[in-house]
Amino acid sequence: MSDKYNIFIELLNFNKKKYTAEQVFKDFVSLFAISLSNKVFFNQKNSDMYQKIYGNYDKGEHYIFYTLSSELTKLFCNEKDPSDILRRNLSKNYK
8 A cells, every 4th residue: 555545544543542443533524424425415414423433532532633634635535546555556446
C-alpha cells in the first residue's frame, strides 16, 4: 500500500489506549454519512445518533473527525485506483 495512507491510519490510531482504530473508523464513517445526509434532508433520528456517537469522545478529541474528513478528501480527490486501508485492492471490484 502506498505511503499516502499513513497519515489517515495514524489519525485512526490517535488514542490507542482508549479506542481501537476500527471503532474510530466506524464512528468516522457514521458521522460523515449522517452529516452528508442531513445536509440534503434533515432527519432528527440521524441527528440524535450523530450526537450520541460524537458524545462518546471527549471535547478535545472532536478535532480528529474533522481532520479525518479533510485527509480522506485529499486522498480521494484525484484517486484513479482506490484501495482501502484494510489492505484490499478495490479497483477490481469496480471494473
